[in-house]
Amino acid sequence: ETGVTQTPRHLVMGMTNKKSLKCEQHLGHNAMYWYKQSAKKPLELMFVYSLEERVENNSVPSRFSPECPNSSHLFLHLHTLQPEDSALYLCASSQARGNSPLHFGNGTRLTVT
Amino acid sequence: GESVGLHLPTLSVQEGDNSIINCAYSNSASDYFIWYKQESGKGPQFIIDIRSNMDKRQGQRVTVLLNKTVKHLSLQIAATQPGDSAVYFCAENLLGNTGKLIFGQGTTLQVKP
Numbered sequence: 001e002t003g004v005t006q007t008p009r010h011l012v013m014g015m016t017n018k019k020s021l022k023c024e025q026h027l028g029h030n031a032m033y034w035y036k037q038s039a040k041k042p043l044e045l046m047f048v049y050s051l052e053e054r055v056e057n058n059s060v061p062s063r064f065s066p067e068c069p070n071s072s073h074l075f076l077h078l079h080t081l082q083p084e085d086s087a088l089y090l091c092a093s094s095q096a097r098g099n100s101p102l103h104f105g106n107g108t109r110l111t112v113t
Numbered sequence: 114g115e116s117v118g119l120h121l122p123t124l125s126v127q128e129g130d131n132s133i134i135n136c137a138y139s140n141s142a143s144d145y146f147i148w149y150k151q152e153s154g155k156g157p158q159f160i161i162d163i164r165s166n167m168d169k170r171q172g173q174r175v176t177v178l179l180n181k182t183v184k185h186l187s188l189q190i191a192a193t194q195p196g197d198s199a200v201y202f203c204a205e206n207l208l209g210n211t212g213k214l215i216f217g218q219g220t221t222l223q224v225k226p
Contacts, residue, residue: 104157
């Protein structure tokens with residue numbers, strides 16, 4: 001069982017909806033990440049929070065809005081998405097300092113209709 | 114720009130044989146490398162990592178080899194089992210950029226019984 005839990009596992013939403021993805025980590029890490037995984041493409045880094053401060057926004061459209069209220073929780077708020085935003089959204093956590101591996105959740109499979 | 118690539122999109126091996134999955138990276142400033150395994154419906158799972166001051170590291174049934182001269186990384190799986198069937202990703206971390214991993218496209222390992 002992963003130490004990083006993502007909910008929901010599946011989400012179908014229309015282009016005018018507003019929804020949020022939730023991530024919680026139980027590993028005592030202090031950095032959290034959102035990645036996007038699309039078919040036939042490498043994982044794409046979206047956002048990085050280190051010590052609860054956003055340190056990376058990898059040119060992500062404003063229709064994606066992250067929130068990190070504490071070091072254990074991370075949200076991704078979605079609004080007015082496009083069909084091309086359909087993908088697997090993965091949350092990960094790690095230690096903020098030094099080389100340490102990221103630990104991933106099982107993702108939210110998002111379908112935008 | 115930087116990229117991490119895998120030589121083969123699919124690798125098919127017989128159960129019990131050894132598997133070798135290759136990865137080429139392009140950035141000589143990368144100092145940390147990770148191999149992940151992703152099974153269907155799950156997030157990437159950490160397998161093994163290696164720092165640039167090493168050229169070999171062994172785990173349980175897995176070995177990672179790093180050749181900095183030709184910027185090549187490989188994952189060797191001994192006595193491959195059906196449960197090893199998955200997509201394998203290599204990832205590199207640029208010096209000083211903790212957590213901002215660059216992922217390759219992935220190699221699908223198929224284990225034939």
